[in-house]
Amino acid sequence: METILTEPVAGPVINALRSIGYNPRTAIADIIDNSIDAKAKKIKLQFEYNDGNGYIQIIDNGNGMDLTEIQNAMSIGSKDPRNERGDKELGRFGMGLKTASFSLGKRLSVISKKNDVLVERCWDLDYVSQTNRWDLFTEIPLEVRSNIAEITSICGTVVYIDKLDRFMRAGHNPILANSFFSKVDRIYNHLSFVFHTLINEDLCIEINENSLDAWDPFLSSHDYTNPLRPRVLKDGIGKIKVSTYILPHASYLTPKEYKQAGGIKGWNEHQGFYIYRENRLLHFGNWLDIFPKDQASQLARVRIDITNKSDELWHVDIKKSMVSPPDNIKSQLKAIAREARDISKQVFYFRTQSNTSDTTVRSNINTWRQEDNETGTVFKLNRSHPLLQRIIEDVSDETVKNLKMFLKLVELGSPANIVIIPKVEEEKVQQISESDKSLISELANMYKQLMDSDSLDELTNIILMTPSMEKFNRNTIKFVIEEKDYAGDN
Ligand SMILES: Nc1ncnc2c1ncn2[C@@H]1O[C@H](COP(=O)(O)OP(=O)(O)O)[C@@H](O)[C@H]1O
Numbered sequence: 455m456e457t458i459l460t461e462p463v464a465g466p467v468i469n470a471l472r473s474i475g476y477n478p479r480t481a482i483a484d485i486i487d488n489s490i491d492a493k494a495k496k497i498k499l500q501f502e503y504n505d506g507n508g509y510i511q512i513i514d515n516g517n518g519m520d521l522t523e524i525q526n527a528m529s530i531g532s533k534d535p536r537n538e539r540g541d542k543e544l545g546r547f548g549m550g551l552k553t554a555s556f557s558l559g560k561r562l563s564v565i566s567k568k569n570d571v572l573v574e575r576c577w578d579l580d581y582v583s584q585t586n587r588w589d590l591f592t593e594i595p596l597e598v599r600s601n602i603a604e605i606t607s608i609c610g611t612v613v614y615i616d617k618l619d620r621f622m623r624a625g626h627n628p629i630l631a632n633s634f635f636s637k638v639d640r641i642y643n644h645l646s647f648v649f650h651t652l653i654n655e656d657l658c659i660e661i662n663e664n665s666l667d668a669w670d671p672f673l674s675s676h677d678y679t680n681p682l683r684p685r686v687l688k689d690g691i692g693k694i695k696v697s698t699y700i701l702p703h704a705s706y707l708t709p710k711e712y713k714q715a716g717g718i719k720g721w722n723e724h725q726g727f728y729i730y731r732e733n734r735l736l737h738f739g740n741w742l743d744i745f746p747k748d749q750a751s752q753l754a755r756v757r758i759d760i761t762n763k764s765d766e767l768w769h770v771d772i773k774k775s776m777v778s779p780p781d782n783i784k785s786q787l788k789a790i791a792r793e794a795r796d797i798s799k800q801v802f803y804f805r806t807q808s809n810t811s812d813t814t815v816r817s818n819i820n821t822w823r824q825e826d827n828e829t830g831t832v833f834k835l836n837r838s839h840p841l842l843q844r845i846i847e848d849v850s851d852e853t854v855k856n857l858k859m860f861l862k863l864v865e866l867g868s869p870a871n872i873v874i875i876p877k878v879e880e881e882k883v884q885q886i887s888e889s890d891k892s893l894i895s896e897l898a899n900m901y902k903q904l905m906d907s908d909s910l911d912e913l914t915n916i917i918l919m920t921p922s923m924e925k926f927n928r929n930t931i932k933f934v935i936e937e938k939d940y941a942g943d944n
C-alpha cells in the first residue's frame with residue numbers, strides 16, 4: 455500500500471511536549487535520573503536568578519557522551535520504551551531530558567566530555583517555532599557559553615536550561631527573587647525525599663552548594679519504629695519487595711523528630727504506599743485507591759520496590775511520577791495495607807510502643823481494643839489483659855461477676871463509644887437485636903441486686919440513664935425486662 459511521509463509540524467508539537475504535566479520538582483528529578491544513569495558520583499545543581507533572566511544548570515561527573523551519543527540524547531524519543539533497559543537504569547521513554555527541560559524553559563544547551571573530547575548541542579524552541587523545523591544547533595550560543603560551568607572532571611555533562619518562561623515568569627513579568635528561591639527550597643526538599651535511598655557516600659547531590667540530606671520517610675533507624683516482616687510478591691515479571699513500617703507514636707518522638715517525620719506534606723499526607731523503581735521514589739501519599747486516608751492510619755508507611763522491568767505492567771508514566779499496580783498485586787497490597795492500618799490505629803489511639811513485630815503480645819497489653827462493626831468503630835476493654843486475668847483468678851465468683859459488669863459499664867460509657875442520638879419519643883416497643891436484649895437483661899439483674907429493688911419503673915429509669923441505652927425508649931426496656939421475667943430467670 456502507498457504511504458505519504460507526514461511529519462509532525464514542529465511548532466504545535468513543541469507546545470504539546472512542553473505541557474505533559476511536569477512540575478519543576480518532577481522535571482529536575484527526571485534530569486538528575488540521567489546523571490545517575492551515567493554513574494555520576496557528584497551532581498551539582500545551580501539555580502541563578504540573574505535579575506529575572508535566570509538559568510538552571512545540572513553539572514555531573516558521570517560517563518559523559520561522545521558526538522553520536524549527544525546527537526541521540528537530543529533527539530526526541532531517543533530510545534524505544536519497549537526495549538529492555540539496563541539493570542538499575544532510571545530512564546524510560548527516551549524523552550525526559552527534552553520534555554523535562556522544555557517544561558521549565560525554551561532553551562536547552564548540553565555540553566559533555568568523554569575521552570577528553572568536548573561535544574555540544576542546543577535546542578532553542580524560539581528558533582524551532584520560527585522555522586517550524588526541528589533544527590538543532592551544533593554549537594551553544596555565546597551568552598550561554600559565558601555562564602555555563604566548565605567540566606573539570608575527566609568526563610561529565612552539563613545540562614543548561616534558560617529562557618525560563620515557565621519556571622520564572624508569572625504572566626509577562628519575571629517572578630521576584632524570593633519566590634524564585636522558595637521554589638528552589640521546595641525542589642531541595644523534594645529531591646532529598648525522591649533520592650533518599652540513593653544518596654550515600656557514592657552519590658552527592660548539591661543545590662546552590664548545599665548538599666542534600668537524605669530524608670528517610672520510614673524513620674527506619676528510630677528505636678520505636680516497628681518494621682513488620684518484609685514480603686515478596688510476584689507480578690509475573692519481577693519480584694516486588696514490600697516493607698511495612700509503623701512509625702512511633704508522637705509521644706515517643708522529640709518535637710524535632712516529629713516535625714521532620716511529617717515530611718513535606720504533613721503526617722496525614724504521608725501515610726500509605728511509597729513506590730520505588732530502582733530505588734528512586736516514584737509515588738507516595740495515599741493507599742492507591744484501595745483505602746481512603748484517615749488520621750489514625752497516619753503512622754503506617756509501606757515501601758514497595760519494583761524494578762524497571764515492571765514498567766509496563768505498573769503503568770509507569772512519562773514523568774515517572776504516576777504508577778498503578780496490576781490487579782493481582784492490588785489484592786495482595788490490600789491485605790498488607792489492612793494489617794498496617796490496623797496496627798497504626800492501635801499505636802495512634804493507645805500510644806503503645808510499637809517496637810515488637812509480635813502483634814498478639816502487643817494487643818494483649820493494650821487496655822483497649824478496637825472493633826469495627828456496621829455502625830462504625832467501637833472500643834472494647836481488653837478482657838485478656840494479663841493483669842485483669844490475674845485479678846480474676848484471685849477473687850470470688852461473685853466479685854468476678856461484678857467486676858465484669860463494671861467493665862461493661864466503663865466500656866459503654868467510654869467517650870469514644872458515646873454516640874449522640876436524639877431522644878426517642880415514640881413509645882412503641884422497638885425492634886432490637888438479641889445481643890441488646892441480653893445486655894438490657896444483664897443490666898436489669900445487676901441493678902436489681904445493687905438497689906435491692908424489684909420495681910419495674912425504678913429499674914427502667916436507671917437503665918435509661920446508663921450510657922448507650924439512650925437509643926431505646928422506656929417501653930422497650932420494660933418489655934425486655936418483663937419478657938425475661940415471663941420467660942423465667944435464666
Ligand atoms: N547527564 C547525562 N550523562 C550522560 N548521558 C546522558 C545524560 N543525560 C542524557 N543522557 C543520554 O541521553 C539519553 C536520553 O535521555 P532522556 O531523554 O532523559 O531519555 P531516557 O533517560 O529515557 O533514556 C539517555 O539515555 C542517555 O544516553
Ligand SMILES: [Mg+2]
Pocket residue numbers: 484487488544545546549550551
Ligand atoms: Mg532520562
